[in-house]
Amino acid sequence: MPYEIKFKQVLNPTTKMMVVRAPDVAAVCRPGQFVILRVNETGERFPLTIADFDRDKGDITIVYQEVGKSTKLLGSLEIGDEILDFVGPLGKPSPTDKYYGTVVAIGGGCGSAICYPVARAFKESGNYLITINGARSMDLLLFRKQMYEISDEFYETTDDGSCGVHGFVTAVLGDLIQKGRKIDLVFAVGPVPMMKFVSKTTEPSDIKTLVSLNSIMVDGTGMCGACRVTVGGQMKFACVDGPEFDGHQVDFNELMGRLNAYWEEEAVSMGRWMKETGGTA
Amino acid sequence: MADDKKRRERKPPTKKVPMPEQDPNLRRRNFNEVALGYTAEQAVEEANKCLGCRNPRCVSGCPVEVPIREFINLVREEKFVEAAQKIKETNSLPAICGRVCPQETQCEESCIYGIRNEPIAVGRLERFVADYAREQGESIPKTTKRTGRKVAIIGSGPAGLTCAGDLVKLGHEVQVFEAFHKPGGVLMYGIPEFRLPKDIVEAEVEYLEKMGVQFRYNFVVGKIRTVDQLMEEDGFDAVFIGTGAGAPNFLRIEGMNLVDVFSANEILTRTNLMRGYKFPEYDTPVRVGDKVAVIGGGNVAMDAARTALRLGAAEVSIVYRRSREQMPARAEEIHHAEEEGIQFKLLINPTEVHGDDKNHVIGMSCVRMELGEPDESGRRRPIPIPKSEFVLDVDTVIVAIGNSPNPIVPESIPGLELTKWGTIVVDEETGMSSREGIFAGGDIVTGAATVISAMGAGKKAARGIHKFLTGETVEGESGSEDESKKSESEKRKKSKKSKQDK
Numbered sequence: 001m002p003y004e005i006k007f008k009q010v011l012n013p014t015t016k017m018m019v020v021r022a023p024d025v026a027a028v029c030r031p032g033q034f035v036i037l038r039v040n041e042t043g044e045r046f047p048l049t050i051a052d053f054d055r056d057k058g059d060i061t062i063v064y065q066e067v068g069k070s071t072k073l074l075g076s077l078e079i080g081d082e083i084l085d086f087v088g089p090l091g092k093p094s095p096t097d098k099y100y101g102t103v104v105a106i107g108g109g110c111g112s113a114i115c116y117p118v119a120r121a122f123k124e125s126g127n128y129l130i131t132i133n134g135a136r137s138m139d140l141l142l143f144r145k146q147m148y149e150i151s152d153e154f155y156e157t158t159d160d161g162s163c164g165v166h167g168f169v170t171a172v173l174g175d176l177i178q179k180g181r182k183i184d185l186v187f188a189v190g191p192v193p194m195m196k197f198v199s200k201t202t203e204p205s206d207i208k209t210l211v212s213l214n215s216i217m218v219d220g221t222g223m224c225g226a227c228r229v230t231v232g233g234q235m236k237f238a239c240v241d242g243p244e245f246d247g248h249q250v251d252f253n254e255l256m257g258r259l260n261a262y263w264e265e266e267a268v269s270m271g272r273w274m275k276e277t278g279g280t281a
Numbered sequence: 282m283a284d285d286k287k288r289r290e291r292k293p294p295t296k297k298v299p300m301p302e303q304d305p306n307l308r309r310r311n312f313n314e315v316a317l318g319y320t321a322e323q324a325v326e327e328a329n330k331c332l333g334c335r336n337p338r339c340v341s342g343c344p345v346e347v348p349i350r351e352f353i354n355l356v357r358e359e360k361f362v363e364a365a366q367k368i369k370e371t372n373s374l375p376a377i378c379g380r381v382c383p384q385e386t387q388c389e390e391s392c393i394y395g396i397r398n399e400p401i402a403v404g405r406l407e408r409f410v411a412d413y414a415r416e417q418g419e420s421i422p423k424t425t426k427r428t429g430r431k432v433a434i435i436g437s438g439p440a441g442l443t444c445a446g447d448l449v450k451l452g453h454e455v456q457v458f459e460a461f462h463k464p465g466g467v468l469m470y471g472i473p474e475f476r477l478p479k480d481i482v483e484a485e486v487e488y489l490e491k492m493g494v495q496f497r498y499n500f501v502v503g504k505i506r507t508v509d510q511l512m513e514e515d516g517f518d519a520v521f522i523g524t525g526a527g528a529p530n531f532l533r534i535e536g537m538n539l540v541d542v543f544s545a546n547e548i549l550t551r552t553n554l555m556r557g558y559k560f561p562e563y564d565t566p567v568r569v570g571d572k573v574a575v576i577g578g579g580n581v582a583m584d585a586a587r588t589a590l591r592l593g594a595a596e597v598s599i600v601y602r603r604s605r606e607q608m609p610a611r612a613e614e615i616h617h618a619e620e621e622g623i624q625f626k627l628l629i630n631p632t633e634v635h636g637d638d639k640n641h642v643i644g645m646s647c648v649r650m651e652l653g654e655p656d657e658s659g660r661r662r663p664i665p666i667p668k669s670e671f672v673l674d675v676d677t678v679i680v681a682i683g684n685s686p687n688p689i690v691p692e693s694i695p696g697l698e699l700t701k702w703g704t705i706v707v708d709e710e711t712g713m714s715s716r717e718g719i720f721a722g723g724d725i726v727t728g729a730a731t732v733i734s735a736m737g738a739g740k741k742a743a744r745g746i747h748k749f750l751t752g753e754t755v756e757g758e759s760g761s762e763d764e765s766k767k768s769e770s771e772k773r774k775k776s777k778k779s780k781q782d783k
Contacts, residue, residue, distance in 0.1 A: 024505045028505060042563045042564055044563075045565070070564055073564075088504070218551060221460050223546055223550070224544060235531060240689065258540055260540075262566045265561070265568060
């Protein structure tokens with residue numbers, strides 16, 4: 001079954017958004033779940049968290065940063081092209097149907113796109129929603145309008161100070177905590193160091209913190225164990241037990257090591273890709 | 282005296298016609314098939330030894346009831362395509378079975394000729410005729426019957442494919458749902474190319490497709506649709522669950538999450554399904570270091586070890602906590618592994634995997650074991666020898682200590698009775714679970730076992746499903762006729778035996 005690309009948008013120099021026709025997935029997926037895709041016959045399987053879905057149209061939105069060959073290859077496809085394999089929804093959905101009180105949703109970089117449907121669902125469940133959208137610089141901030149529209153309070157941070165608060169997302173979060181704001185749940189998705197420091201920021205005040213992990217996966221159904229992660233001293237598989245876990249329990253250092261497992265091979269693939277495409281992609 | 286002399290002059294026991302194989306020194310560095318297969322002459326020579334027993338015992342050792350005597354007779358007559366068709370009456374996957382079945386504990390074990398000689402090489406003959414027929418282009422049997430009933434098969438591994446093949450022959454509409462992008466389950470992701478080439482798996486699946494079985498890939502039942510939705514909303518009259526034992530087990534020791542520790546499943550899936558051995562032509566990387574330890578003593582451990590060697594490891598060891606005699610792997614696999622230079626470190630149990638500051642493996646602590654009293658499996662229990670700890674110099678560890686049932690499908694079915702191991706409880710005879718119309722078979726019922734026992738379960742469930750849907754008992758297959766002639770006790774013995782195979 002072909003998975004046609006119905007829409008494509010370049011969000012910033014390294015990030016793209018695509019709307020893919022996948023009615024089976026769109027019919028049942030819930031915020032926080034992911035898909036695994038394979039672009040072509042020689043391609044690898046890799047996971048992307050669902051950024052949005054339209055049940056009526058049968059569409060799934062994905063947002064991804066072009067960090068390696070596979071995401072570059074995906075990015076080279078145009079509207080009307082087809083993705084060979086697209087399977088999901090995988091993983092457990094976010095616990096968004098519950099009322100917690102005040103929820104702080106934090107998206108960092110490309111993570112903002114993944115944060116968006118989860119944050120929206122928290123809002124729809126009646127929670128007071130504070131969002132913190134962070135990136136290295138203003139041009140890398142994603143989903144600003146969407147996030148703003150669903151939020152009761154909206155903050156932005158940039159590492160270089162080109163927009164919003166100068167600093168990391170933890171600066172705003174720490175400030176909210178320090179001011180004594182009652183926060184019932186923090187949901188964070190973004191680069192691993194960001195999720196690690198968000199968890200460290202909330203730990204002293206014992207604020208429940210969920211992080212969405214982007215482990216390396218092959219099958220995504222609990223079969224290969226590539227995505228295993230230590231949570232509270234226990235071995236968990238991000239694909240079936242997650243992808244969201246209690247940030248205070250996750251061994252982030254181990255996760256970072258495992259994410260770098262194939263960096264040499266990734267560099268080889270990337271080199272070949274640059275050569276094939278003339279280095280323009 | 283004269284009698285004595287006569288006895289001494291009896292012909293010496295014969296051996297099987299040897300299987301041509303790739304030289305171990307060459308094959309240890311390539312992924313081409315190890316066993317090359319008989320020529321027509323070799324097949325006829327082997328078949329000619331068959332006694333054609335009036336009451337053949339071989340077939341009772343076969344979980345899918347292949348009419349062995351009949352097909353070997355056809356080989357003798359050089360009717361190879363007809364021989365393959367004969368097998369396909371009861372076995373949809375002969376090219377696969379001929380390669381991966383443990384014949385030595387099944388058909389060949391019961392071979393009467395084999396009492397004094399090496400048994401007839403049933404597996405090699407099965408492989409030969411299946412390959413021959415495929416290369417010649419086989420005709421597809423016409424199924425004219427249409428029952429109008431629809432069956433969903435979940436998982437396209439050996440159990441599911443067998444069940445699908447049998448049901449489509451009986452005139453049912455069959456749809457197979459597969460989570461991966463390719464069919465075959467463990468045949469595709471698990472068993473290496475050098476034992477079971479993937480184009481053979483695809484060809485067997487293509488044959489089923491031509492018979493009318495429909496396949497849907499990238500479809501995770503339990504996530505996209507539940508079994509209840511398939512039955513209530515999508516019009517399926519029965520469901521067969523053959524989702525296998527795909528969840529890898531790890532040891533409960535320190536260091537299991539280091540970067541260079543892999544499940545055998547991961548190494549094998551990257552290599553086989555994703556063709557990682559052709560990296561970077563294929564995008565999926567698979568990497569092992571120079572010194573690889575594979576923990577475990579089963580067939581999967583042998584596959585992982587031999588794969589690691591072919592991926593370029595300088596030294597590969599099997600680390601197993603019991604002795605050689607207790608290894609669950611097939612003798613032939615152990616033999617092939619040894620020929621290729623895999624080292625066997627026996628009666629050794631890992632206690633910790635050590636990593637450096639970047640989480641890379643730099644060694645594995647182990648303890649030596651000795652055998653004590655038999656445990657519940659009947660094997661002598663390995664006991665650590667005090668003060669025998671040592672560190673094995675390795676940079677990669679592959680864990681092959683077994684797989685558990687994948688919980689995604691069973692957990693999505695309310696009211697389904699499971700064992701404490703998460704396997705599905707089914708009726709021995711029909712394969713039906715505690716939920717009406719939902720059948721199961723293979724590793725999801727037995728826990729990790731063999732391809733052929735899963736196929737046997739798929740076959741049994743196909744009969745159960747047919748009876749459930751039509752009220753009719755499956756007849757007309759030579760195998761099932763034999764079955765009906767067998768006494769109850771024989772049947773019981775057989776079902777007991779197939780259990781022991783796991």
